Amino acid sequence: MTSEPLLRIAGLSSGYGRVGVLEGVDLEVDAREIVVILGPNGAGKTTLLNSISGVARPTAGTIHFEGRDITGARPEQVVRLGLTHCPEGRQIFQRLTVEENLVAAHIGRAGKSFETLRSEVFELFPVLKERRNGMASRMSGGQQQMLAIGRALMAEPKLLMLDEPSLGLAPKIVHQIFRIILDLSKTGMSILLVEQNVQLALECGDYGYLLNTGRVKLHGPAQEMAEHSALGEHYLGGATEDTIHV
Numbered sequence: 197m198t199s200e201p202l203l204r205i206a207g208l209s210s211g212y213g214r215v216g217v218l219e220g221v222d223l224e225v226d227a228r229e230i231v232v233i234l235g236p237n238g239a240g241k242t243t244l245l246n247s248i249s250g251v252a253r254p255t256a257g258t259i260h261f262e263g264r265d266i267t268g269a270r271p272e273q274v275v276r277l278g279l280t281h282c283p284e285g286r287q288i289f290q291r292l293t294v295e296e297n298l299v300a301a302h303i304g305r306a307g308k309s310f311e312t313l314r315s316e317v318f319e320l321f322p323v324l325k326e327r328r329n330g331m332a333s334r335m336s337g338g339q340q341q342m343l344a345i346g347r348a349l350m351a352e353p354k355l356l357m358l359d360e361p362s363l364g365l366a367p368k369i370v371h372q373i374f375r376i377i378l379d380l381s382k383t384g385m386s387i388l389l390v391e392q393n394v395q396l397a398l399e400c401g402d403y404g405y406l407l408n409t410g411r412v413k414l415h416g417p418a419q420e421m422a423e424h425s426a427l428g429e430h431y432l433g434g435a436t437e438d439t440i441h442v
């Protein structure tokens with residue numbers, strides 16, 4: 197018997213108001229898995245995360261999390277179920293301190309206290325502990341990204357959705373962020389990762405999906421995706437019509 201995936205998306209169409217973006221997207225994330233979503237600008241990657249987290253409204257299809265139908269659920273309901281979205285662009289409170297940012301992100305979802313969660317975040321990102329009383333706006337881009345991930349972790353996610361965590365960061369910091377993603381996965385957390393850094397994302401991930409013009413164009417185990425010639429074609433605009441399962 198095959199077990200139910202942690203997240204199961206079937207035939208999802210979604211967008212903003214009358215603007216349709218996604219069409220017929222099928223995607224699954226298993227427990228402890230790192231699933232990577234790739235695709236050129238405007239492909240619909242962020243819209244997919246927004247649809248799961250309740251920011252964009254699905255117009256067709258279903259989203260199940262731990263077997264529960266969450267299609268069209270509100271963001272605060274989704275996060276309470278253990279699905280946390282760390283959005284693109286490090287959306288942190290610039291005028292609050294590191295500590296205050298973490299306090300504001302704590303929703304008291306499950307069993308762990310604020311202090312325990314904060315210690316876990318500080319262990320993962322020692323620099324946040326060092327700068328706990330410093331203003332977020334005074335930190336570097338990499339440190340702000342760490343704080344954004346730290347904030348997401350304060351909600352105790354079972355599935356963490358990360359939207360382009362490496363965007364605009366120096367290579368050394370990017371590697372550090374990917375190392376953290378792997379470490380989080382080892383703790384049993386599932387990760388849904390949107391990335392423009394294709395090579396690194398597929399090295400780190402278990403399974404990949406390529407989106408283009410709101411549809412899944414290619415999907416398969418990360419290693420096989422990395423070797424697939426169609427991956428480059430989609431980035432260069434030579435899209436094929438059907439979904440390829442590698």
Ligand SMILES: Nc1ncnc2c1ncn2[C@@H]1O[C@H](COP(=O)(O)OP(=O)(O)OP(=O)(O)O)[C@@H](O)[C@H]1O
Pocket residue numbers: 212215217235236237238239240241242243244
């Ligand atoms: N709030 C919005 N209202 C209307 N249209 C939107 C909104 N946000 C995004 N779009 C449109 O939806 C389409 C997909 O955008 P989306 O941000 O999901 O793509 P993406 O793959 O994440 O791209 P990028 O890598 O550039 O962030 C684009 O055509 C974009 O203009």
